[in-house]
Amino acid sequence: MAEPHAAPVAVGPRVGDETIAFSLADPNRRLVGVELRHELDLPGQDTRFGYDETAGAWTLTLPRPPIRRMEYQLTLYHPDGASETVTDPTNPVLTPGAFGDKSVLGMPDYAAPAWLAGEQAWPIGAELNVSTGVGPVEITVLSPDEPTSRLLVAHDGPEYDRLAALGRFAATMVRHGRVPPFHLALATPGARDERYSANPAYATAMVGSVLPELRRTLGTDGPVVLMGASLGGLAALHIQRRHPTQVAGLFLQSGSFFVPQYDEVEKDFRYYNRIIRYVAAVLRGQGSGRAVPTTLTCGTAEENVHNNRLMAATLRRQGYPATLHEVPDAHNYVAWRDSFDPYLVDLLAKVWADSGTRWGDGGRVRDA
Template sequence: MADPNGAPVPVGPRVGAHEIAFTLADPQKRLVGVRLAHELDLPGQDVEFRYDDPSRSWTLVLPRPAVRRMEYQLTLRHADGGAETTTDPTNPVLTPGAFGDKSVLGMPEYTAPAWLAGAAAWPVHTRLSVPTGVGAVDVAVLSPPGSTSRLLVAHDGPEYTRLAALGAFAATMVRDGRVPSFHLAMAAPGERDQRYSANPAYATALATAVLPELHAKLGTRGPVVLMGASLGGLAALHAQRRYPDAVGGLFLQSGSFFVPQYDECESDFPYYPRVTRYVGAVLRGAGAGRAVPTTLTCGAVEENVHNNRLMAQTLRHQGYPVEFHEVPDAHNYVAWRDAFDPYLTDLLAKVWDHA
């Protein structure tokens, strides 16, 4: 496609039945290279664009991955040796993330959850800053009208609410009678990598300081459900196994259950040795404790899917009532959001209906 002056008109990515085609116009060939930056597990797939002289554009054609939506960026290399990773200028559809905006390519079959048009999130009822051995843990609690003794605690809670509408999900599910009424405690991560990387001091802080303070302020009791994504999922499992009486249910999304067999690519992470030692101990059955209802979700084409399959199988063999669901997306907050219903809905109902 060209404009009246012969310059190419950017048309953006195109989704076909079996392929995705990306096009970035560069009539003067100012760039020296373009690369697709993504979080899909596409082993052996070349993601370098090629310059097409007839269209004066950089192009890339990929086999269509097994996802319903795809988040990505482009890494642009300049003639002076510099490079920048940015959203796709040909694609106006963006989504925010913990590390900035991403371009989004939706497949024809993708639909957002219907509950997004449901109830507004409850107001903040309580704010706590609990002093612990790993520093103050800040928690904001969203509470429904009336009283309830049930509690859901979310690692990375502010991000879950801002990027995955967790507060709206909670309000809608309670309004519609899908789950019993509950308080939603959004725990801020603080020094996230240090706290959430199977750190015994954080598990102790959560179980012996944060949860007791929440129970005292809110009047909650009974089984607490603890949820988290990525490192937050690892930290949730770690806390439950070290303090099995403190947590009655687990919702773990794309957990960072690193093992050398699958995750050598993560070895630059400063707490990788601690994580792999801990996960190895879990796989060997150490610290099994009390098994609780556990649901894991993971993107079917993300790197963590291999260690999540292994963890789900391990927990099941150790007596945990486990459900594991692979979703057609990758490692991002929208993927985690889209898995809330029915998977988190079902877990909450299972843990609380007869509590």
């Protein structure tokens, strides 16, 4: 005899014109609750599933957010009080992330970038372990066959390469003549939260030790572009403003430019107050230094979009040729990957248009 509610039920996520619907079969009601976990900014939206007795399933329907893909997990609540956060067992589409796999719900209008089918990443040209005042900084450099003095340094570099195919992107864009040849330096974060949270000691380490060692090893003296996402974007901006002659361009993705107005939810983060003080100094114009081409990207549906809008407007007022591009996604590596073309391409082409540009060794501004 069939179990109660064992008849086939509709399960799994479904995308409508105006809504998205989730359903998880539980005909014997072994769970006491299910909740959707995501990184979208959906104020006022309840993400707890309700139980549909007729379908024998937990269900949730939400207004369709302004995105083309959605990464999410489910938290399952058990009768004994235990809970677990898992990928959606009804959805086979997964994506890796810095904190584990997530389920992916693609909208009908989403397409992955064509360059993912392009060139293989360049081989490793150098591996450095640079001693600094904040501990060793490990760098893996991917280098093209052509000689070049240009350098792109990526915070969270190994993660960018593994989760966003940054090495493949670089090789493909150079191969097709979209940008001139350059070295790609993938910086391992180490103590990420401490280093990337507007830490003056880290900025000094990068400019005083890491960049000089990269230049010596690679024989380069050309323009350096810094890039980073989330805290890595904050760290890139912080380095440029403290040492403005060392950085020729910035690519900042979903930067953690916390301000109390928008980011009180982050107040338990250990370095929240340091970031708040630093960002306030930037907003006041302290240490504006030398303005450089700056591109910001941010998801339309992530919490950081509000502070990124504020930062982009602030930088423009201070003379930076800064642009913010909002993309229909959230705070994740695929969103950042999908923004490389055209936004990183355009920035690199602009900064490196004059391959003979040289950058000095001096310069430091006040603490901002």
